[in-house]
Amino acid sequence: MVAPLSAIAARTVQPTWVALAAILAVGLAFRVVFFYGLVNVDPFAYADSAESIRRMQPVFDPDLLGGTLYFTQYIRLSLTVPTAIVYELFGASDATSTAFPIAAALGTGVVNFALARRIAGDLAGLIAAFLTVTFPPLVANSTQFLPDTVMTFFAALSILLFLRATGEERPRSARAWLYFGAGIAFAGSFYARPTAVALLAPFAVILALRQVPRRAVPYEVLAAAAGALLVIAAANALLVRLGADPLQDIRVILQEGRGTAPGALQYTDIDWSYARTVVRDPLFWPFTGLALAGVTLLIACDGWRSSARGDVLALAILVAGEYLYFEFLMRLPGLYSWWKEPRYILPMVMPALVLGACGLARWVQRSEPRVRLATGTYVGMALLAVTLWGAQALRDDRDTARANRVDALARATAGALASRPTLPVYVSDEDYARPLSYRLGIERATLYDRIHDRGRVRDRFDIDGHSLVTPDSYVVLLPGDNSWTRAAAPAPWWDLEWELPGKLAVYHVPASPPASAVVLKPLPAPVTMDGLPAIVAAGLSSGTVLPNRPLAVVLGFATPLPPAANFEASTNCGIRSRALRIAPAAGATDTRLELPVDASPSATPASCTVEVNTRPGDWRPVATFTVPAFLSDEPETRFTVDPAREKDRGWYSVYQPVYGGGGAVVAEAPFRPLAVPLARLAAGSYWVDMAVYDYGTGGPNAVAVRLNGVERTAGWAGDAAPAGVRHVVVAFPDVPAGADLTVTIVAAGQPAVVIDTVTVVGADPAELVPPTR
DSSP: OOOOHHHHHHHHSOHHHHHHHHHHHHHHHHHHHTOOOSOSSHHHHHHHHHHHHHTTOOTTOHHHHOSHHHHHHHTOHHHHHHHHHHHHHHOOSHHHHTHHHHHHHHHHHHHHHHHHHHHHHHHHHHHHHHHHHHOHHHHHHHTTTOTHHHHHHHHHHHHHHHHHHHHSOOOHHHHHHHHHHHHHHHHHHHTTOGGGGGGHHHHHHHHHHHHTTTTSOOGGGHHHHHHHHHHHHHHHHHHHHTTOOTTHHHHHHHHHHTTOSTTOOOOOOOOOHHHHHHHHOTTTHHHHHHHHHHHHHHHHHHHHHHHSSHHHHHHHHHHHHHHHHHHTGGGSBTBOOOOOOGGGGHHHHHHHHHHHHHHHHHHHHHSOHHHHHHHHHHHHHHHHHHHHHHHHHHHHHHHHHHHTOTTHHHHHHHHHHHTSOOOOEEESOHHHHHHHHHHHHGGGOOHHHHHTTOSSEEESBOTTSOBOOOSSEEEEEOGGGSSTTSTTOOOTTOEEEEEETTTEEEEEEOSSOOGGGOOOEEEEEEEEETTEEEEEEEEESOSBOOTTOEEEEEEEESSOOOTTOOEEEEEESSSBOOOEEEOOOTTOSEEEEEEEOOOOOOSSOEEEEEEEESSTTOOEEEEEEEEOOEEEEOGGGGSOSOHHHHGGGTOEEEEOTTSGGGEEEEEOSSOOOEEOOOOOBOSEEEEEEEEEEEOSSSSOEEEEEEETTEEEEEEEOSOOSSOEEEEEEEEEEEEOSBOOEEEEEEEOOSSSEEEEEEEEESSOHHHHOOOOO
16 A cells, blocks of 8 residues: 555655755855855966866866966866856856855755764754854855865765764675765865865774774775775866876875975964964854863763764864864975965864764753753754854955955956957956956956967967067056056057056057057168058157067058058067068058067167068068167065065065066165176166155155166155155166176165066166157
């Protein structure tokens, strides 16, 4: 006889499952209300990686990705592969980017429910699930498109499967399958963040403790290794398909573990930062207090002997082992070294919340029946209190994050460009290009697209530093780019399309320079080519051009141009720049064009020509110009950002967008000379330009500059308003040959002296840099 549907429903729809579903709904509601979106740096790299995976672009080539740090951002495959699938189905947005991390965070609630239920029953499971899905850092990080919640989910799942495999007597085949699943989950955690290795030592201790009574070698544990290796093999198959070398991910992580990655601390300092985090950070400490109270109640209710066994002991070992790793071992050279961030310890907090939930549930269960309701009420009020406190702290943190979002300029730029023609946008700063690509539509501009000079957002310079800008496009300049010493500086004839004063400017590169940019001058002799009237006049925007700057050219013809006339033009400074195909209007007697000058900065000047052809290889020179000696140094690349550790050297680095290249060096008393590496200059006249930061307040400042034995002193008043980068130019009319450039601080009316770039040029900057329009 078949049972009626109502009976089946009564058996399957238990109050516990209804309560769990309601808790997950609360967790989802928290993430909707306290949604952060993509506000930090890393998520835009993850979005780029996910979109590249969706399109199967071979961007994972380590030569394309560059340094190890950027490569590790791209191999968060547990985050980016599911997101690539979501992008394929629904497109890229903040909502779709965070869909899988949010699902992982709620899944962690389900896993912790199962863990706590094993120890103290349904009530403990529900409390653990509630604490998990409302835990503020888990809420915050799941809505920012970060890998930490994904790592936390897979770590929690591996813990659950591992404890089930080691905790009960069951057939070896069943244990092998559980170990296999634990290995897969562990690898999933590892491919979200390699700090998942923090689980390995606690797992080994737990396995040893549980295997001693059995007196048998647990060969089935090898299934865990098989599961992990299966994931590693699948990940590498995908990475190789996407351009990586075999096992490139493992090699990069090991290389970072040796302390060579940018940002790796390589310190052995014991600073107790995570201990302070869990007891002081308002996103943590209420839950820390509740978890400690729960553990205390668990010990009080069950006693030391009963508590220090089974899954309770195992979870305690996991919390202690992970804390040891995150607080101390992670920072040692030879291990996976990073700076510390609160979100990294989420996998450590989850078992602690489970233990706390078990203690609260045990207190209710062990209470006398007549006070059990009151005890449950106290527990409910405690849960409500920490939840409300956490919500307040979460709101404040979310508002702060949104007010200081790293993509603020990119969002503003994307909004300004939305109503303008869809032209290529050239950007010279990769940290800005990533969020701009995302905000303009990541499906149109991944890193791979930018590297290959295609898509909506493109790299302004190629790998050799030569400009890729084409006519009728946009160029975005950050404050540090808009300086005459930078190759990124705008040409005088570019149009300022839109700007946020002091923060960002967008220029439009016209299809051809305006007539005011160039004056035609007759040529000594006509230049003739097949298919074109003779070129009888030419004009250049300047007879002296800085390296890798655009040059405006006008060509005059003896007779009106015939229909369909076309030719190629380029500049030649020993190496010919990429040719530009010109199709002037029929009937015109002149044509204007903008050409790149591909001359690398050098200690020797270069004689260059403008050349044209109508047949491949048949280049004819039509005008000449000079690229002067030009050497520019970014001193911050030789120092670190740590003032204490650079004190003996006298200078340390600072990074802000206002500086050229994003960085500068700072000196505080007692000052030390700054030696600038310099290629050997021939004897002659030179100008040294120093970009310095003027605080806008304080007394006068002076520096002594020595170039090849000749010393000159220059300074700045220190009271200019507003504060900002100033250029101090020192002229050296006649110096001997040599390679010696030293800057010594003579007087400082500011708290510190900040030097951005030091540039040596073989022509007067005042004559090289006409005012922009």
